[in-house]
Amino acid sequence: MKKSKKRICKHCNAELPEGAKVCPECGKKVSHKLVWGIVIAVVVVIAAVLILVSGNSNKPPKEKEYVKEDQIGSVFTNPDKYKDKYIKIKGQVFNVEEDNGTYVLQVWYDIKDYDKNFIVVTDKKFENEDYISVDGWITGEFTGENVVGGKVSCPQIQAVSVEKTTYQDVAAPTVKEITVNKTSAQHGVKVTVEKVEFAEEETRIYVKAENDSSDTVNIYAYAAEAIQDGKQIGLSDESYMAGYDELEDTISAGSSDTGIILFKKMDPDKSFKLQLGAYSDNFDITLNDFTFEIQ
Numbered sequence: 001m002k003k004s005k006k007r008i009c010k011h012c013n014a015e016l017p018e019g020a021k022v023c024p025e026c027g028k029k030v031s032h033k034l035v036w037g038i039v040i041a042v043v044v045v046i047a048a049v050l051i052l053v054s055g056n057s058n059k060p061p062k063e064k065e066y067v068k069e070d071q072i073g074s075v076f077t078n079p080d081k082y083k084d085k086y087i088k089i090k091g092q093v094f095n096v097e098e099d100n101g102t103y104v105l106q107v108w109y110d111i112k113d114y115d116k117n118f119i120v121v122t123d124k125k126f127e128n129e130d131y132i133s134v135d136g137w138i139t140g141e142f143t144g145e146n147v148v149g150g151k152v153s154c155p156q157i158q159a160v161s162v163e164k165t166t167y168q169d170v171a172a173p174t175v176k177e178i179t180v181n182k183t184s185a186q187h188g189v190k191v192t193v194e195k196v197e198f199a200e201e202e203t204r205i206y207v208k209a210e211n212d213s214s215d216t217v218n219i220y221a222y223a224a225e226a227i228q229d230g231k232q233i234g235l236s237d238e239s240y241m242a243g244y245d246e247l248e249d250t251i252s253a254g255s256s257d258t259g260i261i262l263f264k265k266m267d268p269d270k271s272f273k274l275q276l277g278a279y280s281d282n283f284d285i286t287l288n289d290f291t292f293e294i295q
Contacts, residue, residue, distance in 0.1 A: 060160070061086070061137055076109070076116045079141035079155035086137045087157060090170045091118070093130045105162075106154075107132065111171055112241075122159040131170045135161045167242040172199040176268040184290045188213035189251075191276060191290040194258075198268035202236050205263065205274065207247050210256040213280065217287070220277040221247040224261050228272035236262040271295045 014025035061084040067075060072089060075082050094117075095106035103125055109116035111131075119142050120134050136159040143153045168174075176198040183192040190210040197204040203226075211217045226233040239246055239262045247259030266272060272294055278287040 060158075067138070072109075073116075075138065075155050076118070079138060079153075082138045082155075083140040084137060086135070086160075088133070088135050089118070089157070090131070090133045090165065092167075092170065093126050093128055093132060096126060096128060098125070105132070107134075111167075118154050119156040120159050120162060121156070122162045124159075124162050126162070126164065131165045131167055133163045133165045133169070134159055168199075168204075168244075172202050172204075172238075172242070174199055174204075178268075178294075180292070180294055182292050182294070184292065186287060186290075187280065187285050189217050189278065189280070189287065191219065191278075193274065193292050193294065196294060198266060201265050202238060203233070203263040203266040204244070205261045206258070207261055207276075208256060208258045209247060209251050211251040211253055213282070213285075214253050215280050215282040215285070216253060217251045217281070218249055218279045219247060219251060219290075220279070221249060221259070221261050223277055224263075225275045226263050226266070226272050227275075228266050228270055233266055233272070234264050236264045238262060 012023060012026040014023055016023060063084075064086055067082055067085050067087040071082070072087070075087065089109065091107040091109045092111040093105050093107050097104045101123055103122050105120040105122065105126055107118055107120055108114055109118060120132075120136070121139075122136075126132060134157060136157045139156045139158050141153055142156040143151065146152045174197045177195060178198075179195050180193045181195075183190055185191075188211070190208075190212070192208045192210075194206040194208060196206070205224075205226075207221070209217075209219045222235070224235065239260065242262075244260045244262060245258070247261060248257045251257055261276075274292040274294060276290040278290060280287050
């Protein structure tokens with residue numbers, strides 16, 4: 001069972017029904033993903049970890065052999081097999097405890113499906129929802145109880161270093177980036193596509209909108225269209241979860257905004273067409289779609 005936070009529309013602050021993709025109040029698109037969730041069944045009683053740590057010398061292994069990238073999945077099924085092996089791993093913190101300067105973190109490895117959790121022992125302080133990158137050695141399998149008395153087993157890692165990072169680094173690292181810097185302008189309104197980042201499961205388009213006209217302009221980023229190889233690529237609904245800065249829909253006269261328009265996976269080696277609709281509060285002006293051919 002997932003325990004979730006109340007979801008609020010970023011456009012009008014209305015409360016969103018569970019699973020909503022469009023706000024029922026303002027009609028604008030929203031994410032159906034949760035920013036963060038705690039699965040009660042896997043939140044361990046951290047005190048048990050602290051007791052084990054206090055009785056452990058925490059001496060590093062004599063040989064510094066790292067778990068290979070393609071072995072990380074096996075670490076979760078048989079942690080003891082990899083005991084005293086070093087590992088580099090990333091995830092999102094969802095449970096924290098501290099005792100005399102020792103912090104025990106419970107971390108999601110699969111942050112999208114809230115799966116494959118592990119424990120990190122460190123002397124650095126972190127908060128729930130932080131994204132972290134860990135370098136340390138596996139001390140084996142931790143087995144304990146969760147907050148409702150059930151059994152929980154997961155890998156335990158003694159950290160050599162832990163650094164705070166981002167959703168993008170953990171879940172959607174860039175595999176290819178292209179600099180675009182193409183601008184389309186009409187009636188004092190300019191839209192610039194600055195760059196594109198391709199990841200395994202998403203495509204991030206960085207856009208700047210400038211309104212040098214005398215009227216408020218709406219840029220319909222939430223209805224943007226991308227066409228590649230004759231196929232329309234859908235918008236991704238992961239922006240809310242990722243915390244990306246999205247392009248504001250309403251650009252006041254004399255102002256500008258920058259943000260990311262997030263699409264689903266595209267082929268980084270093929271060109272695509274991007275279209276952005278727009279509307280001016282000045283009824284005498286018709287804004288055509290801002291169109292870009294991106295190579």
